[in-house]
Structures are given as structure tokens and as C-alpha cells.
Amino acid sequence: MNLLNEYKDKSILITGGLGLIGSTIANKLVKLGSKVYILDAKIPIYGANFFNINDVKDNIEVEIGDIRDRDRINQIVQGKDIIFNLAGQVDYTYSLDEPHYDLDINCRGHLNILEACRRYNKDATVLFSGSRMQYGKVEYNPVDEKHPTNPLSIYGVHKLTGEKYHLAYNNHYGLKTIMFRIANPYGPRSQMKHYKYSIINWFIRLAMENKKITVYGDGSQMRDYIYIDDVADAFIQSAINKNAFGEVFNLGSGIGTRFIDMVNTIVDTVGKGEIVNVPWPKEWKNVETGDYISDISKIKNAIDWEPKILLKDGINKTYDYYKSNKSFYW
Ligand SMILES: NC(=O)c1ccc[n+]([C@@H]2O[C@H](COP(=O)([O-])OP(=O)(O)OC[C@H]3O[C@@H](n4cnc5c(N)ncnc54)[C@H](O)[C@@H]3O)[C@@H](O)[C@H]2O)c1
Numbered sequence: 001m002n003l004l005n006e007y008k009d010k011s012i013l014i015t016g017g018l019g020l021i022g023s024t025i026a027n028k029l030v031k032l033g034s035k036v037y038i039l040d041a042k043i044p045i046y047g048a049n050f051f052n053i054n055d056v057k058d059n060i061e062v063e064i065g066d067i068r069d070r071d072r073i074n075q076i077v078q079g080k081d082i083i084f085n086l087a088g089q090v091d092y093t094y095s096l097d098e099p100h101y102d103l104d105i106n107c108r109g110h111l112n113i114l115e116a117c118r119r120y121n122k123d124a125t126v127l128f129s130g131s132r133m134q135y136g137k138v139e140y141n142p143v144d145e146k147h148p149t150n151p152l153s154i155y156g157v158h159k160l161t162g163e164k165y166h167l168a169y170n171n172h173y174g175l176k177t178i179m180f181r182i183a184n185p186y187g188p189r190s191q192m193k194h195y196k197y198s199i200i201n202w203f204i205r206l207a208m209e210n211k212k213i214t215v216y217g218d219g220s221q222m223r224d225y226i227y228i229d230d231v232a233d234a235f236i237q238s239a240i241n242k243n244a245f246g247e248v249f250n251l252g253s254g255i256g257t258r259f260i261d262m263v264n265t266i267v268d269t270v271g272k273g274e275i276v277n278v279p280w281p282k283e284w285k286n287v288e289t290g291d292y293i294s295d296i297s298k299i300k301n302a303i304d305w306e307p308k309i310l311l312k313d314g315i316n317k318t319y320d321y322y323k324s325n326k327s328f329y330w
Contacts, residue, residue: 001120002279003032003236003237003240003289004032004033006240007029007032007033007034008033008034008099008139008234009033009034009035010029010035010079010081010082011034011035011037011079011081011082011085012029012037012081012082012083012084013037013038013039013076013080013082013084014026014036014037014038014039014075014083014085014197015038015067015083015085015086015113015316016039016040016046016067016085016086016087016088017039017040017062017084017086018035018038018040018042018047018048018049018050018053019040019046019047019048019052019055019086020047020052020185020187020189020190020198020228021086021164021231021232022040022084022086022087023049023052023081023146023189024187024189024228024231024232025084025086025231025232025235025236026038026052026053026056026060027052027053027055027056028232028236029236030036030056030060032055032236033298034137034177034330035166036056036059036060036061037060037061037062037063037076038060038061038062038063039063039065039066039067039072039076039087040062040064040087040136041064041065041066041067041087042064042316044090045091045094045193045194045196046088046089046090046091046191047189047191047198049191049328050062051214051327051328051329052102052189054166054229055151062220064303067085067087067109067110067112067113068104068105068106068108068109068112069112070115073112073116074112074116074120076116077113077117077120077121077124077149078120078121079121079122081123081124081125082124082125082126082127082240083113083117083124083127084235084238084239085110085113085126085128086129087105087109087130088102088105088106089101089102089105089106089155090196091155091196091197091279092131092133092153092154092155092156092197092287093153093196093283093284093287094155095153095155096153096283099154099185100306102154102155102158103154103158106159106161106162107161107162109160110165110289111126111165113126113253114165114166114169114177116170117175118169118173119314121127122174123176124179125176125177125239125240125245125259126166126169126175126176126177126178127177127178127179127181127235127239128162128166128178128179128241129182130160130163130179130180130181130183131156131159131161131182132164132181132183132184132224132252132289132292133151133152133155133159133289134149134151134156134159135147135148135149135150135151135181135289136148136149136150136151136156137150137152137289137290138289138292139293142254142256142293142295143215143250143293143294143295144250144295144297145181145201145248145249145250145295145298145306146200152286152287152288152289155171163179163181163248166178167179167246167248170245170246175244176246178238178239178244178245178246178247179247179248179249180234180235180248180249180251181202181248181249181250181294182226182231182251182252183223183224183225183226183233183250183251183252183292183294184199184200184223184224184225184226184252185198185225185227185228185294186198186199186201186225186226186227186228186314186315186318187227187228187229187314187317187321188228188317188318188321188322189228189321190228191218191324191329192204192205192322192329193329193330194330195274196233200262200266200315201318202313202321203262203263203266203273204266204270204318205322205330206271206273207266207270208270208272208273208322208323210272210274211273211274212274212275213259213263213266213273213274213275213276214274214277214278214281215276215277215278216280216284217277217279218260218277219258219259219263219277220255220258220259221258221259221288221291221294222292223256223257223258223259223262223291224252224254224257224292224293224294225253225257225262225311225314226251226252226307227253227307227308227309227311227313227314227317229308229309230253230307230308230309231251232325233305233308234249234251234303236296236321237303237304238299238302238303238305241302241304242317243302244302244303249296249299250295250296250299250300251291251296251300252293252294252296253294253296253307253311254292254294254295254307255293255311256291262311262315263275263308265311265312265315266319269316270319285301300323
């Protein structure tokens, strides 16, 4: 499939488009000739950052707005060919403290997008960014899409609900929705302000500042880390592939890495940072899923995509990015 032909002059809406995943997609789509419109609430604790779109800012329209604002959403979806629906409350521990807030953004907000499409733009393609947290305690690895879904956090419950909404609008109304369960994304353009999500990015910051990097337990838990360009490419390729419509896909690297090995790779790459092992805090233990590795065979078969960037190279690229652009993220 020729991406340039498919995306040239397409009208694209990216909700949450100033954040990690949305802005990476935006950068790529501008280069493919699309007309990109970003709607982002710029809520301070999340990853919104104007510098994320600095290279393409003259070719993007940005509106500070909220997916919870139903009237605005009803207008903004109109005339858009593809909607990358990435706005989200991203912090899963926060979802336990503020479940109604999580509900409002991660469920009600997404329902607003879908209802707006049903009423005013039923030909749109809508992509939803769910999470591996939807699975809960892992029963087997690698985890395929048929694995039971028993989320441990409110975030996971609401992400699962968001996915079901998108699926229902495909089933009932034929809306072209595509749903992802993303593993652990990392890379350039992520927030570097706190440890609540994008842990690789946070640890790169700690290493760059030669600080202590805290590892819970022995760090032997397995995780699936996926570089941001691989995530963005999967979204971009699936949005124009009818094999993907109405489907739920795992989106990960398909490779399990022990947490402690990830940390060691960061310390080796940056050449600084001190690893300290501490016991698991109770609130984290309650939401710990156990080892997680995505089975990505479904998406690989459906859209002819596969991850390209190995963890070591991804960490290197991420470190390089923040070395050059530190002042925009610290
Ligand atoms: N980063 C992860 O670990 C991860 C993993 C799986 C899924 N996801 C999902 O992917 C999506 C994008 O996350 P990201 O990694 O780019 O995080 P991010 O924090 O970099 O981006 C999220 C963006 O959404 C915006 N936003 C939040 N609430 C909004 C609202 N009500 N209306 C409009 N904009 C709003 C924020 O301002 C931010 O720019 C989220 O839905 C997230 O839940 C993220």
C-alpha cells in the first residue's frame, strides 16, 4: 500500500495530538501530505507539549479543547476522514484515586466522539488506543487477543469499556473503528515530568541526572516495550486497511524484556544512574499483572506491519533526542 497516495490531502483529526503517540502520528502524516487537525485539552499532568509538533507546526491546526465537550466534538468530527482518538487519562494509579475523572475522559469522552461520528460523520475511520492493562493478571504468555480481560485498575476497566464502545459502533452502525491494546510505549516526545507512565522515559531522565533509579523487587518481571515510531506506523497503516476495521489488535514488540535488563540498558547507554532495589509498595503490588509479552501475530497478518526498532536502539534514539531537547521537557 502506498502511504503517500492514501494520505495525501486526507483530513485527519487527532485527539490528544500534542502527546506522545498523537504527535508522532501527526509528524508523520504532515510529511505524507495530510491536513492534520489536533484537539488537545493540554491537561498539565499528561504529555501535551507544543515542542512535539515543532517541526511541522506551520502545517497543523491546533485547538485547545476537550473530548468531554460534547457540543464541540459534534462539530469537530465533521469532514474528517480519519480520527486518531488518542486523548486519555493515562495514569492507571490515578484512576484508582479519581475513578470518576477517569470515567469522564476514558469512557464518556470517547462516547462523545463515537456519537458525534454516528450523527455527523458515519464514514469516518476511528482508531482507539487501549492498553495491555485491559487484560489484568496474565494467565499465559505471549498474551493473544483471546486472553481473558479482568483489569486490575479502574483505568483498565474504562479502557476495556472504551474499546467495547468502539466495537459496538462498528457492529451496530458500521462505523470503521480499529482498537489497539498497546503494551509499554516509549521514545522521543514522551512526557519526562513524572514516573506515572512511560517508565523508560522517566528512567532515562533519572540516569541523565545521575540519580537513583528505584527497581521494585528484583526487577525480574517481564515487559513488552515498544518504540513510539513502531506504534505510530501501526496506527497509520491500519487506518487505511479494511482488514483492520472492526478489529482489536495487540500492539507491542512481541519481545519480553526483564525490567532489570531494561534498566541496565538505560544505565549503560547514558553512562550514569544508580540502580537501587526496594520492596514492592503495596499499591503497586495490587495492580501488578505479572510477566507480559504481546502476541502480535494478528496485527502482523492483518496489515503487513512489524516492529522495527529493538529496545537497545530505541533507548539510544530516545536518549539522543532528550540530550538535544532537554529544555523543552524538563
Ligand atoms: N503511554 C502509555 O503507557 C500508554 C499505553 C497504552 C495506551 N495508552 C493510551 O494512548 C493514548 C495516548 O497516550 P500517550 O502515551 O500519547 O500519552 P500522553 O500523555 O503523551 O498524551 C495524552 C494526551 O491526551 C490529552 N488529553 C487528556 N485528556 C484529554 C481530554 N479530555 N480531551 C482532549 N485531550 C486530552 C493530553 O493533554 C495529552 O496531550 C491515551 O489514551 C493512553 O491511555 C498509553
